Amino acid sequence: MLGCIFQYFYTSFLRFWLKWLLRQLTGKCELQRICAGYKAAAGRTARAEYSLESSKSKLLRASVTAEEDAVEDYVEKIIKEKNVKEQKDPTFKKNLSICLLQITGYKNLYQCVEELRKEVFDCEKEEHENMLLKLWDLLMPSTKLESRVTKQWGDIGFQGDDPKTDFRGMGMLGLTNLVFFSENYTEASRQVLSHANHPKLGYSYAIVGINLTEMAYSLLKSGALKPHFYNCVEGRPQMKHFHQLYCYLAYEFNKFWIQEEPESIMEFNLYREKFHEKVKRLLLDPDVTLILKVDSTN
Structure with a gap:
């Protein structure tokens, strides 16, 4: 019970203020910190996925279900919404693109697997x-x-x-x-x-x-x-x-x-x-x- 209460408090209030404080201290949004702080693998992508799905921004939440040909467009919009200065963070765009391709790709893979599972042997x-x-x-x-x-x-x-x-x-x-x-x-x-x-x-x-x-x-x-x-x-x-x-x-x-x-x-x-x-x-x-x-x- 206490764990559930803390989780609710963290996701509803504490996480927002913690992100705001870290942005003020580092000059980088949470996604930038994730992409810069973790190697290109599950550690980075899983954290980026949680950040996107937990965001109050509809754009960021929607990005995790983007079609493959729309990923780059979402990345551009996220950069603009988060006011990321690409000159100061030149690797962010590429790293976020990889994360989004993996996240959306996993969801698409499940759909393809499900379709083949439902196909009856004839x-x-x-x-x-x-x-x-x-x-x-x-x-x-x-x-x-x-x-x-x-x-x-x-x-x-x-x-x-x-x-x-x-x-x-x-x-x-x-x-x-x-x-x-x-x-x-x-x-x-x-x-x-x-x-x-x-x-x-x-x-x-x-x-x-x-x-x-x-x-x-x-x-x-x-x-x-x-x-x-x-x-x-x-x-x-x-x-x-x-x-x-x-x-x-x-x-x-x-x-x-x-x-x-x-x-x-x-x-x-x-x-x-x-x-x-x-x-x-x-x-x-x-x-x-x-x-x-x-x-x-x-």
Whole structure:
């Protein structure tokens, strides 16, 4: 209760006067101090985002939802509204532009991911079918698929004879992630599949992959992935960056599962949650970067 009261008092009164005092002492607005005082990474962008969203200025609050082609215009307007002298602070414009591209890019990335998640796998669409068959060819290059509907799909971790039913939760996002991993990290994905088919420590490769897509999606939706993307991408994160994050999760979960040695697949939810908590702890580090590093020794 006391914490809530202090937070209200700080955001409503104290923060305004503190900003005013620091402006008088330094001759710089809060955004200038942030852009000059922190390196180009999550620390700077997160603070700039809070400053913009907490501002009493409608212009500043609106800037965090700007379209990509409007970012520079917002930067110019912010410079004018905050009366920033560019001659005295020549790096401010560039630094603020990077922050805004990252902030608005994250929001746009979530929208793109959400759209792909809502896209239902349709076996009548040639594009969808070709992507599914491509997944098989990438993972099982020496084994021919006998037919479109077959028990063979179980060899790469689908539940039934027709994988289309397994994409209901994550839609085309789940399939796209699986194909991206197999196409861009072919040897690593085949290595993970071989581990998933282990007689004792095995798990359903494709089903777990779709489950990890849901994990990546929930982390993105909650904002937990902001430090990662703000550190990894200087500008607007794209769909490929989300797919790469999935690849990290798929590879690292496999390592985690093997190290933990669960008694059976019936304990999947328990270890899935333990892995989820591990990732969330990593994301609390402001310098975090969840980049896939393939272990050549495995």
